[in-house]
Amino acid sequence: MIIGVPKEIKTHENRISLQPGGVLQLNRNGHEVLVEKGAGAGSGFTDEMYVERGATIVEDVEEIWQKADMIMKVKEPIAEEYPRMREGQIIFTYFHFAASRVLTEAVVKSKCIAIAYETVEKKDGSLPLLVPMSEVAGRMAAQEGAKYLEKATGGRGVLMGGIPGVPPANVLVLGGGIVGVNAAKIAAGMGANTTILDINIPKLRYLDDVMPKNVRTLYSTEGAIRNLLPTTDLIIGAVLIPGAKAPSLIRRDMLREMRPGTVMVDVAIDQGGCFETSKPTTHADPIYVIDEVVHYCVANMPGAVPYTSTLGLTNVTLPYAVQIANKGWKEALADDPELKMGLNIADGRIVYEDVASAFDMDYTPIEDVM
Numbered sequence: 001m002i003i004g005v006p007k008e009i010k011t012h013e014n015r016i017s018l019q020p021g022g023v024l025q026l027n028r029n030g031h032e033v034l035v036e037k038g039a040g041a042g043s044g045f046t047d048e049m050y051v052e053r054g055a056t057i058v059e060d061v062e063e064i065w066q067k068a069d070m071i072m073k074v075k076e077p078i079a080e081e082y083p084r085m086r087e088g089q090i091i092f093t094y095f096h097f098a099a100s101r102v103l104t105e106a107v108v109k110s111k112c113i114a115i116a117y118e119t120v121e122k123k124d125g126s127l128p129l130l131v132p133m134s135e136v137a138g139r140m141a142a143q144e145g146a147k148y149l150e151k152a153t154g155g156r157g158v159l160m161g162g163i164p165g166v167p168p169a170n171v172l173v174l175g176g177g178i179v180g181v182n183a184a185k186i187a188a189g190m191g192a193n194t195t196i197l198d199i200n201i202p203k204l205r206y207l208d209d210v211m212p213k214n215v216r217t218l219y220s221t222e223g224a225i226r227n228l229l230p231t232t233d234l235i236i237g238a239v240l241i242p243g244a245k246a247p248s249l250i251r252r253d254m255l256r257e258m259r260p261g262t263v264m265v266d267v268a269i270d271q272g273g274c275f276e277t278s279k280p281t282t283h284a285d286p287i288y289v290i291d292e293v294v295h296y297c298v299a300n301m302p303g304a305v306p307y308t309s310t311l312g313l314t315n316v317t318l319p320y321a322v323q324i325a326n327k328g329w330k331e332a333l334a335d336d337p338e339l340k341m342g343l344n345i346a347d348g349r350i351v352y353e354d355v356a357s358a359f360d361m362d363y364t365p366i367e368d369v370m
């Protein structure tokens with residue numbers, strides 16, 4: 001198979017979908033890898049490193065899309081990439097379809113085979129291709145929150161850890177999954193009073209056992225959230241219903257219950273966001289203010305730390321990419337129920353129910369396309 005690795009073109013997205021060592025592994029399995037010139041530079045990988053491991057460097061991105069049987073990306077295709085997607089071509093990347101009707105329609109129209117990292121799912125419900133990026137985004141969410149709590153960036157002017165004699169910041173983490181736990185660890189490590197809210201009681205029980213003393217857990221209800229808003233400094237949105245649009249846990253009227261300069265970091269923005277007032281922002285212009293509340297809604301947070309993120313992402317995606325390349329998508333998916341969960345759209349048909357229902361579009365059972 002020919003595998004194409006285009007350069008990411010989303011704003012300030014410096015990750016790449018394959019590190020040089022991955023090329024070697026695909027070569028060893030009999031596949032050819034085309035890497036766009038300069039695609040690894042943002043993550044610290046030169047063209048020479050890719051060539052040394054057996055890749056062909058291609059200057060013209062159109063040529064990569066035309067020749068590749070499988071395109072490996074990091075972020076979802078953006079408008080300028082829509083016309084490049086081809087019928088029957090496998091695209092293996094984050095799609096987050098439920099957040100974008102335009103993208104969903106473009107992929108349906110292209111008739112490509114869209115295998116989404118974020119819905120590959122293990123039997124226990126965990127999402128192996130999302131985990132490392134959720135770890136990065138969660139840890140970053142606390143860091144970014146701390147930064148935007150500073151006065152000069154619009155925040156309340158509160159130091160996360162306080163000092164002796166002055167209390168620390170109060171941090172609410174909505175969702176105690178991978179993002180939430182990592183956010184809470186860093187926030188608590190900085191000394192903040194941290195509360196994790198979730199609707200999964202066994203998870204709260206576990207977190208209560210393992211988290212540091214300055215982290216407490218709370219069952220997530222609208223009432224519980226409202227009670228905390230007047231004393232909260234930083235809210236981190238980290239809920240997920242896999243494949244579906246995130247639920248709006250902070251509604252517009254709730255902003256009035258917060259103090260001016262409160263900061264909200266909506267990590268769940270890639271699934272549409274869990275605050276009603278969230279809209280996607282970029283690393284170039286990450287925040288905006290509504291009702292004196294600072295909103296940070298960057299949809300590709302890991303893109304800011306590409307060295308760490310590229311290695312973390314490619315550690316987990318490569319074994320699946322090898323399976324797809326070796327067997328073709330139908331056989332690879334038939335052999336691996338985890339990977340099968342990743343198929344969202346194939347041959348113009350939506351086969352992931354939550355994506356179809358997000359936009360009231362037609363749903364086709366996956367067996368009909370396999």
Ligand SMILES: NC(=O)C1=CN([C@@H]2O[C@H](COP(=O)(O)OP(=O)(O)OC[C@H]3O[C@@H](n4cnc5c(N)ncnc54)[C@H](O)[C@@H]3O)[C@@H](O)[C@H]2O)C=CC1
Nearest residue numbers: 133134137175176177178179198220239240271299300301
């Ligand atoms: N913005 C970015 O750059 C990135 C965003 N993400 C996104 O972050 C989100 C969270 O991802 P993970 O932590 O990996 O998911 P996860 O599945 O590990 O955790 C989600 C948690 O939300 C909880 N939850 C669901 N409904 C809830 C409610 N009403 N109240 C409180 N908790 C609720 C679940 O019980 C679960 O514990 C996803 O949308 C993911 O795509 C992940 C990485 C990067």
Ligand SMILES: CC(=O)C(=O)O
Nearest residue numbers: 094133270299300302
């Ligand atoms: C998960 C995701 O959307 C990202 O890493 O950008």
Ligand SMILES: [Mg+2]
Nearest residue numbers: 270299300301
């Ligand atoms: Mg994202």
